Amino acid sequence: MSERVGSRIDSTITAYLYNEIEKQADELAESLNDLFSSVSTMIKSELQGTTNHMELLEKMNLRVAEEYKGFGDVASGLSVFVEQLKSKSGGFDEYVKQIxxxxxxxxxxxxxxxxxxxHVTMLESKLSTVCVSQSVVFLVSVVRACFVSIKFVFCFSKY
Known part of the structure:
Protein backbone atom coordinates (compact mmCIF):
# COMPACT_ATOMS: atom_id res chain seq x y z
CA MET A 1 0.00 0.00 0.00
CA SER A 2 2.68 2.39 0.64
CA GLU A 3 3.62 1.87 -2.93
CA ARG A 4 0.12 2.74 -4.00
CA VAL A 5 0.03 5.79 -1.83
CA GLY A 6 3.43 6.78 -3.16
CA SER A 7 2.28 6.22 -6.69
CA ARG A 8 -0.85 8.24 -6.07
CA ILE A 9 1.14 11.07 -4.58
CA ASP A 10 3.43 10.94 -7.56
CA SER A 11 0.52 11.07 -9.96
CA THR A 12 -1.12 13.88 -7.96
CA ILE A 13 2.08 15.84 -7.90
CA THR A 14 2.58 15.14 -11.57
CA ALA A 15 -0.98 16.25 -12.34
CA TYR A 16 -0.54 19.34 -10.20
CA LEU A 17 2.77 20.18 -11.85
CA TYR A 18 1.25 19.51 -15.24
CA ASN A 19 -1.65 21.86 -14.46
CA GLU A 20 0.75 24.54 -13.19
CA ILE A 21 2.93 24.24 -16.29
CA GLU A 22 -0.16 24.37 -18.45
CA LYS A 23 -1.41 27.50 -16.63
CA GLN A 24 1.96 29.15 -17.01
CA ALA A 25 2.08 28.13 -20.67
CA ASP A 26 -1.40 29.61 -21.17
CA GLU A 27 -0.34 32.82 -19.41
CA LEU A 28 2.82 32.93 -21.48
CA ALA A 29 0.86 32.34 -24.69
CA GLU A 30 -1.65 35.04 -23.73
CA SER A 31 1.18 37.49 -22.89
CA LEU A 32 2.90 36.70 -26.18
CA ASN A 33 -0.41 37.12 -28.01
CA ASP A 34 -0.90 40.54 -26.33
CA LEU A 35 2.70 41.49 -27.18
CA PHE A 36 2.30 40.54 -30.85
CA SER A 37 -1.04 42.34 -31.03
CA SER A 38 0.49 45.48 -29.54
CA VAL A 39 3.50 45.33 -31.87
CA SER A 40 1.17 44.76 -34.82
CA THR A 41 -0.98 47.76 -33.83
CA MET A 42 2.12 49.91 -33.39
CA ILE A 43 3.48 48.90 -36.81
CA LYS A 44 0.08 49.57 -38.43
CA SER A 45 -0.01 53.02 -36.80
CA GLU A 46 3.53 53.81 -37.97
CA LEU A 47 2.69 52.66 -41.50
CA GLN A 48 -0.52 54.73 -41.49
CA GLY A 49 1.45 57.80 -40.37
CA THR A 50 4.02 57.21 -43.10
CA THR A 51 1.23 56.76 -45.65
CA ASN A 52 -0.37 60.02 -44.52
CA HIS A 53 2.97 61.85 -44.88
CA MET A 54 3.46 60.40 -48.34
CA GLU A 55 -0.03 61.46 -49.43
CA LEU A 56 0.60 64.97 -48.10
CA LEU A 57 3.93 65.17 -49.96
CA GLU A 58 2.25 63.95 -53.13
CA LYS A 59 -0.43 66.66 -52.86
CA MET A 60 2.21 69.30 -52.19
CA ASN A 61 4.27 68.15 -55.17
CA LEU A 62 1.22 68.29 -57.43
CA ARG A 63 0.41 71.82 -56.21
CA VAL A 64 3.96 73.04 -56.73
CA ALA A 65 4.13 71.41 -60.16
CA GLU A 66 0.87 73.12 -61.12
CA GLU A 67 2.21 76.49 -59.95
CA TYR A 68 5.50 76.09 -61.79
CA LYS A 69 3.65 75.00 -64.91
CA GLY A 70 2.01 78.43 -64.89
CA PHE A 71 5.43 80.05 -64.53
CA GLY A 72 6.66 78.04 -67.51
CA ASP A 73 3.76 79.32 -69.59
CA VAL A 74 4.55 82.90 -68.56
CA ALA A 75 8.24 82.42 -69.36
CA SER A 76 7.38 80.99 -72.78
CA GLY A 77 5.10 83.94 -73.49
CA LEU A 78 7.81 86.38 -72.43
CA SER A 79 10.41 84.75 -74.63
CA VAL A 80 8.05 84.98 -77.63
CA PHE A 81 7.39 88.65 -76.79
CA VAL A 82 11.14 89.37 -76.55
CA GLU A 83 11.72 87.75 -79.93
CA GLN A 84 8.95 89.88 -81.45
CA LEU A 85 10.49 93.03 -79.96
CA LYS A 86 13.91 92.07 -81.33
CA SER A 87 12.51 91.60 -84.83
CA LYS A 88 10.65 94.93 -84.62
CA SER A 89 13.65 96.82 -83.28
CA GLY A 90 15.76 95.45 -86.14
CA GLY A 91 13.48 97.31 -88.55
CA PHE A 92 14.16 100.58 -86.74
CA ASP A 93 17.93 100.33 -87.14
CA GLU A 94 17.74 101.69 -90.70
CA TYR A 95 15.67 104.67 -89.55
CA VAL A 96 18.03 105.36 -86.66
CA LYS A 97 20.96 105.42 -89.10
CA GLN A 98 19.07 107.82 -91.35
CA ILE A 99 18.28 110.11 -88.40
CA HIS A 119 31.33 136.62 -93.71
CA VAL A 120 28.14 138.70 -94.20
CA THR A 121 28.90 140.62 -91.01
CA MET A 122 32.37 141.39 -92.32
CA LEU A 123 30.97 142.44 -95.71
CA GLU A 124 28.37 144.62 -94.02
CA SER A 125 31.01 146.41 -92.00
CA LYS A 126 33.17 146.95 -95.09
CA LEU A 127 30.24 148.22 -97.10
CA SER A 128 29.09 150.53 -94.35
CA THR A 129 32.53 152.12 -94.29
CA VAL A 130 32.82 152.32 -98.09
CA CYS A 131 29.28 153.26 -98.99
CA VAL A 132 27.53 156.06 -97.32
CA SER A 133 24.38 155.49 -99.20
CA GLN A 134 21.63 154.15 -97.03
CA SER A 135 20.14 152.11 -99.81
CA VAL A 136 23.22 149.88 -100.02
CA VAL A 137 23.29 149.45 -96.25
CA PHE A 138 19.60 148.59 -96.35
CA LEU A 139 20.26 145.95 -99.05
CA VAL A 140 23.05 144.40 -96.99
CA SER A 141 20.78 144.36 -93.94
CA VAL A 142 18.13 142.53 -95.94
CA VAL A 143 20.69 139.93 -97.06
CA ARG A 144 21.86 139.54 -93.49
CA ALA A 145 18.26 139.09 -92.30
CA CYS A 146 17.79 136.36 -94.93
CA PHE A 147 20.83 134.48 -93.65
CA VAL A 148 19.66 134.83 -90.06
CA SER A 149 16.24 133.48 -91.09
CA ILE A 150 17.85 130.50 -92.81
CA LYS A 151 19.98 129.83 -89.74
CA PHE A 152 16.91 130.02 -87.49
CA VAL A 153 14.92 127.63 -89.67
CA PHE A 154 17.67 125.02 -89.77
CA CYS A 155 18.42 125.23 -86.04
CA PHE A 156 14.84 124.34 -85.14
CA SER A 157 14.24 121.89 -87.96
CA LYS A 158 16.52 119.26 -86.43
CA TYR A 159 14.26 119.04 -83.38
Whole structure:
Protein backbone atom coordinates (compact mmCIF):
# COMPACT_ATOMS: atom_id res chain seq x y z
CA MET A 1 0.00 0.00 0.00
CA SER A 2 2.68 2.39 0.64
CA GLU A 3 3.62 1.87 -2.93
CA ARG A 4 0.12 2.74 -4.00
CA VAL A 5 0.03 5.79 -1.83
CA GLY A 6 3.43 6.78 -3.16
CA SER A 7 2.28 6.22 -6.69
CA ARG A 8 -0.85 8.24 -6.07
CA ILE A 9 1.14 11.07 -4.58
CA ASP A 10 3.43 10.94 -7.56
CA SER A 11 0.52 11.07 -9.96
CA THR A 12 -1.12 13.88 -7.96
CA ILE A 13 2.08 15.84 -7.90
CA THR A 14 2.58 15.14 -11.57
CA ALA A 15 -0.98 16.25 -12.34
CA TYR A 16 -0.54 19.34 -10.20
CA LEU A 17 2.77 20.18 -11.85
CA TYR A 18 1.25 19.51 -15.24
CA ASN A 19 -1.65 21.86 -14.46
CA GLU A 20 0.75 24.54 -13.19
CA ILE A 21 2.93 24.24 -16.29
CA GLU A 22 -0.16 24.37 -18.45
CA LYS A 23 -1.41 27.50 -16.63
CA GLN A 24 1.96 29.15 -17.01
CA ALA A 25 2.08 28.13 -20.67
CA ASP A 26 -1.40 29.61 -21.17
CA GLU A 27 -0.34 32.82 -19.41
CA LEU A 28 2.82 32.93 -21.48
CA ALA A 29 0.86 32.34 -24.69
CA GLU A 30 -1.65 35.04 -23.73
CA SER A 31 1.18 37.49 -22.89
CA LEU A 32 2.90 36.70 -26.18
CA ASN A 33 -0.41 37.12 -28.01
CA ASP A 34 -0.90 40.54 -26.33
CA LEU A 35 2.70 41.49 -27.18
CA PHE A 36 2.30 40.54 -30.85
CA SER A 37 -1.04 42.34 -31.03
CA SER A 38 0.49 45.48 -29.54
CA VAL A 39 3.50 45.33 -31.87
CA SER A 40 1.17 44.76 -34.82
CA THR A 41 -0.98 47.76 -33.83
CA MET A 42 2.12 49.91 -33.39
CA ILE A 43 3.48 48.90 -36.81
CA LYS A 44 0.08 49.57 -38.43
CA SER A 45 -0.01 53.02 -36.80
CA GLU A 46 3.53 53.81 -37.97
CA LEU A 47 2.69 52.66 -41.50
CA GLN A 48 -0.52 54.73 -41.49
CA GLY A 49 1.45 57.80 -40.37
CA THR A 50 4.02 57.21 -43.10
CA THR A 51 1.23 56.76 -45.65
CA ASN A 52 -0.37 60.02 -44.52
CA HIS A 53 2.97 61.85 -44.88
CA MET A 54 3.46 60.40 -48.34
CA GLU A 55 -0.03 61.46 -49.43
CA LEU A 56 0.60 64.97 -48.10
CA LEU A 57 3.93 65.17 -49.96
CA GLU A 58 2.25 63.95 -53.13
CA LYS A 59 -0.43 66.66 -52.86
CA MET A 60 2.21 69.30 -52.19
CA ASN A 61 4.27 68.15 -55.17
CA LEU A 62 1.22 68.29 -57.43
CA ARG A 63 0.41 71.82 -56.21
CA VAL A 64 3.96 73.04 -56.73
CA ALA A 65 4.13 71.41 -60.16
CA GLU A 66 0.87 73.12 -61.12
CA GLU A 67 2.21 76.49 -59.95
CA TYR A 68 5.50 76.09 -61.79
CA LYS A 69 3.65 75.00 -64.91
CA GLY A 70 2.01 78.43 -64.89
CA PHE A 71 5.43 80.05 -64.53
CA GLY A 72 6.66 78.04 -67.51
CA ASP A 73 3.76 79.32 -69.59
CA VAL A 74 4.55 82.90 -68.56
CA ALA A 75 8.24 82.42 -69.36
CA SER A 76 7.38 80.99 -72.78
CA GLY A 77 5.10 83.94 -73.49
CA LEU A 78 7.81 86.38 -72.43
CA SER A 79 10.41 84.75 -74.63
CA VAL A 80 8.05 84.98 -77.63
CA PHE A 81 7.39 88.65 -76.79
CA VAL A 82 11.14 89.37 -76.55
CA GLU A 83 11.72 87.75 -79.93
CA GLN A 84 8.95 89.88 -81.45
CA LEU A 85 10.49 93.03 -79.96
CA LYS A 86 13.91 92.07 -81.33
CA SER A 87 12.51 91.60 -84.83
CA LYS A 88 10.65 94.93 -84.62
CA SER A 89 13.65 96.82 -83.28
CA GLY A 90 15.76 95.45 -86.14
CA GLY A 91 13.48 97.31 -88.55
CA PHE A 92 14.16 100.58 -86.74
CA ASP A 93 17.93 100.33 -87.14
CA GLU A 94 17.74 101.69 -90.70
CA TYR A 95 15.67 104.67 -89.55
CA VAL A 96 18.03 105.36 -86.66
CA LYS A 97 20.96 105.42 -89.10
CA GLN A 98 19.07 107.82 -91.35
CA ILE A 99 18.28 110.11 -88.40
CA UNK A 100 21.92 110.07 -87.34
CA UNK A 101 22.99 110.97 -90.90
CA UNK A 102 20.48 113.84 -91.03
CA UNK A 103 21.68 115.08 -87.64
CA UNK A 104 25.26 115.06 -88.90
CA UNK A 105 24.26 116.99 -92.04
CA UNK A 106 22.35 119.58 -89.97
CA UNK A 107 25.39 120.04 -87.73
CA UNK A 108 27.59 120.60 -90.78
CA UNK A 109 25.01 122.96 -92.30
CA UNK A 110 24.92 124.97 -89.05
CA UNK A 111 28.69 125.34 -89.25
CA UNK A 112 28.40 126.59 -92.86
CA UNK A 113 25.65 129.05 -91.87
CA UNK A 114 27.82 130.32 -89.03
CA UNK A 115 30.73 130.90 -91.40
CA UNK A 116 28.41 132.67 -93.88
CA UNK A 117 27.00 134.81 -91.05
CA UNK A 118 30.49 135.92 -90.08
CA HIS A 119 31.33 136.62 -93.71
CA VAL A 120 28.14 138.70 -94.20
CA THR A 121 28.90 140.62 -91.01
CA MET A 122 32.37 141.39 -92.32
CA LEU A 123 30.97 142.44 -95.71
CA GLU A 124 28.37 144.62 -94.02
CA SER A 125 31.01 146.41 -92.00
CA LYS A 126 33.17 146.95 -95.09
CA LEU A 127 30.24 148.22 -97.10
CA SER A 128 29.09 150.53 -94.35
CA THR A 129 32.53 152.12 -94.29
CA VAL A 130 32.82 152.32 -98.09
CA CYS A 131 29.28 153.26 -98.99
CA VAL A 132 27.53 156.06 -97.32
CA SER A 133 24.38 155.49 -99.20
CA GLN A 134 21.63 154.15 -97.03
CA SER A 135 20.14 152.11 -99.81
CA VAL A 136 23.22 149.88 -100.02
CA VAL A 137 23.29 149.45 -96.25
CA PHE A 138 19.60 148.59 -96.35
CA LEU A 139 20.26 145.95 -99.05
CA VAL A 140 23.05 144.40 -96.99
CA SER A 141 20.78 144.36 -93.94
CA VAL A 142 18.13 142.53 -95.94
CA VAL A 143 20.69 139.93 -97.06
CA ARG A 144 21.86 139.54 -93.49
CA ALA A 145 18.26 139.09 -92.30
CA CYS A 146 17.79 136.36 -94.93
CA PHE A 147 20.83 134.48 -93.65
CA VAL A 148 19.66 134.83 -90.06
CA SER A 149 16.24 133.48 -91.09
CA ILE A 150 17.85 130.50 -92.81
CA LYS A 151 19.98 129.83 -89.74
CA PHE A 152 16.91 130.02 -87.49
CA VAL A 153 14.92 127.63 -89.67
CA PHE A 154 17.67 125.02 -89.77
CA CYS A 155 18.42 125.23 -86.04
CA PHE A 156 14.84 124.34 -85.14
CA SER A 157 14.24 121.89 -87.96
CA LYS A 158 16.52 119.26 -86.43
CA TYR A 159 14.26 119.04 -83.38
Missing amino acids: DAIDQQVTEFEAVVSVLDK
